[in-house]
Amino acid sequence: STIGADRLANLSSVARFVAELANLPLRADQPYVGRSAFAHKGGVHVSAVLKDAATYEHVPPGTVGNRQRVLLSDLSGRANILYKLKQHGLADRLSEEARRELLERIKHLEYRGYELEAAEGTFELLVREALHPGLRFFELVNFEVTTRMDDDKHSRTTATVTVKTRDGVHTASASGHGPVNALDICLRQCLSSVYPSIAQVRLTDYKVRVLDSKKGTAAKVRVLIEWSDQRRSWTTVGVSDNIIEASWRALVDAIRLELMRLSEQDESIEKVVEDYCWGV
Template identity: 40%
Template sequence: MERERVWLLDSTMRDGAQGKNISFSVEDKVEILRALDRQGIPYIEAGNPSSGPKDLLFFERARQVPLEHSKLVAFGATCRKFLAPQEDRGIAALCEAGTPAVCIFGKSWDLHVKDVLKTTLEENLRMIGETVAYLKGQGKEVLYDAEHFFDGYRQNPRYAMETVRAARDAGADWVVLCDTNGATLPSDVRRATQQVCRELGCPVGIHCHNDIGCAVAASLAAVEGGARMVQGTYVGFGERCGNANLSTVLPTLQLKMGHPCVEKEQMARLTKTARIISDVANLTLPDSMPYVGGGAFSHKAGMHVDAVHKNSRTFEHISPDLVGNKRHILISEVGGKAVLYHSIRKVDPTMPPDAPEISEVLEDVKARELRGYQYESAEASLQVLILKHLGMHRPHFKLELYRIFSEQEAGVFSTSSAICKVRVGDQYELTADEGRGPVNALDNAVRKAVTRFYPAIARVRLTDYKVRVVEQSANSASRVRVLIESTDGENVWTTVGVSHDIIRASLRAQVDSLEYKLLRDDGIL
């Protein structure tokens, strides 16, 4: 049975930007804005217009971006103590941002009022009420974020309730309860949210941080308690341990709990949007992330694989297509011939189960595993290998030669350089590039050369690079396994290379990566 709609507010560009190693340019934020609008997120919180020139510039730029499904939200604080809202520069900046909605935060915990604001409890209530009323008078939809609500509710429930009543009485469209320290148990969030909903009688939202790993669970518990807005960041990153992960909250609300949030076709964009935002943030999307991670629908054990082939419900809670993800059958010594057959069928759907090519590929995979290869995390390399065995692989390019030059003076590392020669048909490209170390230099040079023939390669970039020693007993002469994760902004794939030479191992993984991209573009994979 379909229940009431739950509205989502994404704070990737504001709360998410407070995460470690996260920094967005104006154009980064515009790209995220467009991706979230296509995803159908109703409210997109984009930053505080009074925090600096970059946010001001973004709001100017955002006015030129047509939004089909979303409202842009400017974020800020209540007016300062002993100051009227119309005299506060921060409130003026909120109005000048030109957004249809604003989100303001105020103190709900008396500890913060006394020790941080250094003012009286009565003055704090005035700041909340007058700020909400003023912004409503300016024609804004007002979302009031009750900062540290649950901590305040635990310590002084009477005063915490007075703060949210002040916002409601002043006309706030939403009163949002914030677990700012991220340490409230989901059961406590549910009980407190129920009480607030009963007493306020106005739309209530939830904003959870993840400091005890319960942000998603607490957000869902708040919805069970009556909240009808969930705030978070799309892939969960944010200050400290992050925020409620909307790419987990959204499908759980809609597919599991029956609360509509977005259209069906927008739900099918869920994984793509997560990858776009992770790419813009220069982060690797964790394989273990629910719904959108590379491992969310991965199967390795032979019995599990067999069961999924017979009935996917046996080991998948939903079809991966619903959220735009894919099923992955991992190749390893655990899976065997049945698992490999599934991978071959992706390349050639007409392949019969008793075809001799299956055994040939399996023997090759086993031999390569003895040399240190591992394909369970490198499905792209496996698919390229299968194409070669089936006679369906025609190399797009050949690396004829390469040379690397590295210099070090007085113990100080300097930039490495690489030269490479690539052949495509009867044409050659000789090029050079630099990088931070020999592997990076060669990577840059090869991409540069191949891009001359295949411009789509310019969109490919490396997102993760892992090296593992395979034969530890051989010390510095050991084989190394290199895993490279690459993306073109929409798809993500991993390739593997093994060698006694780390540069050669890296190069093998890189060549597979570029070949995989070109084979996908050709429609072969």
């Protein structure tokens, strides 16, 4: 006897269950059941898949309990972004020019090392900004960070941040446990009176990756920060040859995203992000 088509559709979920029991990660490129087994990225590649999925897929993904994914990166073409927007009814909300600009922004950021596939929060922010061009809750005027270390034992970090909001210019200074914490405190002090809801956003994880090790301490770095507002978690990314600047960019993206979510509850946008990041 054979497994049968009905049971075969459970193959992916069974594979993930076994991986969890074994406390081992399920490889993304695992045939049939990996989350990238039916993922498509290159523009020409995606264009062909949209015409006939069988040209690049050995079996329909649903027959093994998996899902087709179209990823966005510096390799993407217009078919990629159109696929993602059409899939969730957002295509009509963006003009051809807006879709082109969104794709160009994604390709430019990925080229600079942003790896949006690992930063669903930054990707969601790009989509929301494309839907609401010109919507800016605050703008950075400047920031300054200093760290003083005495006797090779104790350090003290202070920061000053100035931002412009709808009701004027705000400046705050604070000390913190390192530059990221000090900047975070200052930004919240500047925005708390205008946007008190950001108090719910908290950092839960922080990762740094060197992008060009040949440059040593002068190398560009990618900072990934995971956040939570007690309802959901998301990750934002910043890239720079200055680790403080990269951290600041990830911090600001997280706050801006939370404000945009609160200003417009749009489940279709969140569905695009969920599908995009599941397929990485």
